[in-house]
Amino acid sequence: MAEMLNIDLTDEQKYFYRQNGFLSIPRITTGEEIDWLKTIYDKVFADRTGEEKGFFYDLAGPRGHDGRNELPQALGPDISIPELRESIYYKNAKRLSSQLLTLDQEVHVGGHMIYKPAKYGAETPWHQDEAYWDPEVFSNGLSVWMPLDSVMKESGCMQFIPGSHKGDVKWHRHIDDNPLVHGLVTDDVDPSEAIACPLPAGGATFHHTRTLHYTAPNTTDNPRRAYILVCSGPEEKRDKPAYRPWQDEERQAMKAAKIDVEYL
Ligand code: NI
Numbered sequence: 278m279a280e281m282l283n284i285d286l287t288d289e290q291k292y293f294y295r296q297n298g299f300l301s302i303p304r305i306t307t308g309e310e311i312d313w314l315k316t317i318y319d320k321v322f323a324d325r326t327g328e329e330k331g332f333f334y335d336l337a338g339p340r341g342h343d344g345r346n347e348l349p350q351a352l353g354p355d356i357s358i359p360e361l362r363e364s365i366y367y368k369n370a371k372r373l374s375s376q377l378l379t380l381d382q383e384v385h386v387g388g389h390m391i392y393k394p395a396k397y398g399a400e401t402p403w404h405q406d407e408a409y410w411d412p413e414v415f416s417n418g419l420s421v422w423m424p425l426d427s428v429m430k431e432s433g434c435m436q437f438i439p440g441s442h443k444g445d446v447k448w449h450r451h452i453d454d455n456p457l458v459h460g461l462v463t464d465d466v467d468p469s470e471a472i473a474c475p476l477p478a479g480g481a482t483f484h485h486t487r488t489l490h491y492t493a494p495n496t497t498d499n500p501r502r503a504y505i506l507v508c509s510g511p512e513e514k515r516d517k518p519a520y521r522p523w524q525d526e527e528r529q530a531m532k533a534a535k536i537d538v539e540y541l
Contacts, residue, residue: 281365281368282305282369284302284304285376286302286377291376294377294483294485296439297437297439297442298439298440298441298442298443298487298488299439299474299485300377300482300483301435301474301476301481301482302481302482303476304479304481305365305369305370305421305480306364306366306479307479308478308479310364310366311478314361314364314504315502317354317361318390318425321333321351321354322349322390325349325351326351326357327352327354330538332538333350333351333352334459335347335349335350336348336349336350336401336452336458336460337400337401337452339458340459340531341534347397347398348391348392348393348398348399348460349391350389350391350459351389351390351392352389353388353389354388354389354504355367355388361388362386366504366506367386367388367506370423370506370508371383371384371506373421373483374421374483375508377419377483378418378419378508382510382511384418384508384509384510385510386507386508388505388506390502390503390504391503392500392501392502393433393492393495393500393501394495394500395495395498395499395501396495396496398433398501399494400433400492400493401433401460401490401491402460402461402491403463403464403468403489403491404449404460404489404490404491405449405490406486406487407486408447408463408523409461409524410486411512412518412519412520412521412524413515414512414513414514414515415514417486417512417513418486418508418509418510419483419484419485419486419509420483420505420506420508421481421506421507422435422481422503422505423503423504423506424478424479424480425502425503425504426478426501426502427478428476429475430475430493431493431497432493432496432501433492433501433503434473434474434476434492434493435473435474435482436474436490436492437471437474437482437484438466438467438470438471438472438489441487441488441489442484442485442486442487442488446519446521447463447465447466449461449463450463450464450523451523451527455530456530457527457530457536459527463489
């Protein structure tokens with residue numbers, strides 16, 4: 278993957294992101310790289326890479342269930358496949374994120390993949406990413422979301438509530454009110470305000486850590502493969518931790534169920 282695809286954001290795009298908390302661009306990598314990434318992606322999900330460490334699980338189902346996975350997620354695929362860090366996608370995500378975060382130092386990048394199988398992939402309900410994150414700090418980050426397949430509402434493209442990044446983290450609960458389900462949902466949202474961002478394969482959206490977002494169930498005949506990179510600048514420690522009891526509920530439920538994972 279020696280080639281590069283140079284993309285820059287215009288001032289209008291940066292302004293749009295600041296105002297709305299999200300941005301959609303039609304291309305962040307090449308078609309050739311998408312083909313290469315699809316091979317890696319399919320192997321990660323076929324092998325359930327990292328499952329023994331708790332890095333692979335169904336976001337929409339209770340931990341450890343042995344039924345059909347409707348929203349499988351693989352965390353940190355670049356830990357076992359470091360070549361991913363050399364990809365055009367990774368490099369562009371890092372560079373464009375530092376522009377949107379207005380940072381002059383290196384951004385830290387973490388990655389995950391969320392797969393919505395054709396016909397039965399579950400919805401990712403409304404949430405803010407920061408609800409999952411460390412309550413001890415003010416986060417300073419954004420997520421870059423790239424589909425490996427063209428996406429529309431019906432297959433699970435991203436949908437955002439414009440301007441929602443300007444508020445605080447809302448009350449969240451676990452999907453099905455089951456703390457063994459990692460996925461979170463907030464009820465404090467008006468879905469009629471949502472803006473959907475259909476994209477071609479290799480396009481991308483960027484969203485702020487607090488932007489409310491959603492993806493619909495995949496009711497199409499095509500898979501929806503998404504590869505997300507979370508890019509962050511330095512975090513600022515809070516005087517006292519934010520109140521996010523859903524995180525403790527999950528830890529306690531995992532302990533009671535004797536499910537031990539390296540990452541939660
Ligand atoms: Ni999210």
